[in-house]
Amino acid sequence: MxxxxxxxxxxxxxxxxxxxxxxxxxxxxxxxxxxxxxxxxxxxxxxxxxxxxxxxxxxxxxxxxxxxxxxxxxxxxxxxxxxxxxxxxxxxxxxxxxxxxxxxxxxxGAPLRFQPRMSFHLVVEGSDEMRYRVVEKPAFSLVGRKARVPLVHEGVNPAIAEFVRGLGEETHERIEALSDREPHGVISGSVLLSEDRSEGTELDYYQAAATGAEPPADMDVLPVAAGTWAVFESSGPFPLTLQYTWRDVFTRWFPSHPYRTVPGPELLRVELSEDGTRADAEIWIPVTRTDTPAP
The missing domain is CATH 1.10.10.60 (Homeodomain-like)
Known part of the structure; x- marks a missing residue:
């Protein structure tokens, strides 16, 4: 690669x-x-x-x-x-x-900035293991609430935090009750509107449940096609460990595995500690094998 x-x-x-x-x-x-x-x-x-x-x-x-x-x-x-x-x-x-x-x-003769020519080299690492699985998943829907927010690479995303706080306990419970398949519970779904993933670009953010049930009329719905998902586990200080896992997925896992990403929502299930400083999480990314023809 x-x-x-x-x-x-x-x-x-x-x-x-x-x-x-x-x-x-x-x-x-x-x-x-x-x-x-x-x-x-x-x-x-x-x-x-x-x-x-x-x-x-x-x-x-x-x-x-x-x-x-x-x-x-x-x-x-x-x-x-x-x-x-x-x-x-x-x-x-x-x-x-x-x-x-x-x-x-x-x-x-003012000082100027120089962007060097870029090349990629293998750095041998391996002290930090990555836990992952690849699963086939039938079609489902993300059902819940949606907001347009900017992408933030490190630290808490203030727009997402404000959006989630504003949902209220009743809405959260209604969303959770819809969950009937993996990833279970209330999850987040991110649909990037820019392939470059540059900080500050906008994305559609869902606080939702994965479900096959008929969605309530007052909820936002995102249909998700059947396909293959790579699922990565993350445990540690929140949100930095989670964000470093996102980085490692693309810089370490994809270059050494026979998969590539395909368009679709990236899903996240997070279980926070009582004080909110640590989290166990699962990252779900839609993928296909590299020997499958590109769209």
Whole structure:
């Protein structure tokens, strides 16, 4: 898997070196990585710590900065060469990455930021075991309450905490009574609206039950198709252990197992300690084998 990812990174560099203004075809990168575009974006974001689109933007503007300081082309020529339709758009993007505009960088020799070319390497670990199982699950529905919230990578998500507090005990009990299949009890379901998983992007968050029963008319419903799920167990301080488990699933488990993610809700069942500082949890991620044709 890492070998194929590095070949995809080589293709990024080929495209940026050959004609940096042409958009890079992510579907082509996914084919080189021998996976789906959906899984490629998800895996890259987890491994690199940034969305693929952000990495490409930083690499493009790193190369543009070298041309700006070289002074062989006008600033407008550099802007057009790197895919910007105007000097103003180029200046905004340049400043967002480097902290100064291109004119200032050329005139004053201001310090610039460099995004290195990225490659992935195997790091041998194994002191922390991961507990998981792969299950086949028939179609079901998530039934409960839904909210649109921003993605937060570390610490408590304030928007989710406020949403859950606002549901009230009666609604919580009604949702719990609907649960008739795994994962049992009141669970959360996250439907990411951005494949890049960048912090601050929005997701649909469900506080719900997995059920095959007829849903009440006043509840939000998300139908979930039959499929394969990878289930990961997590125990420890909350929420950091849980968030580190999410990270390890993508950076350690997927690269060494014959599965890739598929679009669908990611489910979470959490049992908190009385003081709320520790939790036992299960993470459910929809997957398919890598020898299954990508959608």
């Amino acid at each position: 890492l070998e194929h990812l590095n070949r995809a990174m080589d293709r990024v560099e080929e495209r940026l070196a050959g004609d940096p203004g042409v958009p890079i075809d992510v579907a082509d990168l996914a084919r080189i990585a021998m996976t789906s575009e959906y899984h490629f974006r998800r895996l890259f974001s987890a491994l690199a710590g940034m969305p693929l689109s952000e990495y490409i933007r930083r690499r493009r503007l790193t190369l543009a900065a070298a041309e700006v300081t070289a002074g062989e082309r006008t600033l407008l020529e550099v802007a057009v060469r790197h895919g910007y339709g105007s000097g103003e758009a180029f200046a905004r993007a340049f400043r967002a990455v480097h902290g100064v505009g291109p004119a200032e960088a050329r005139r004053a």
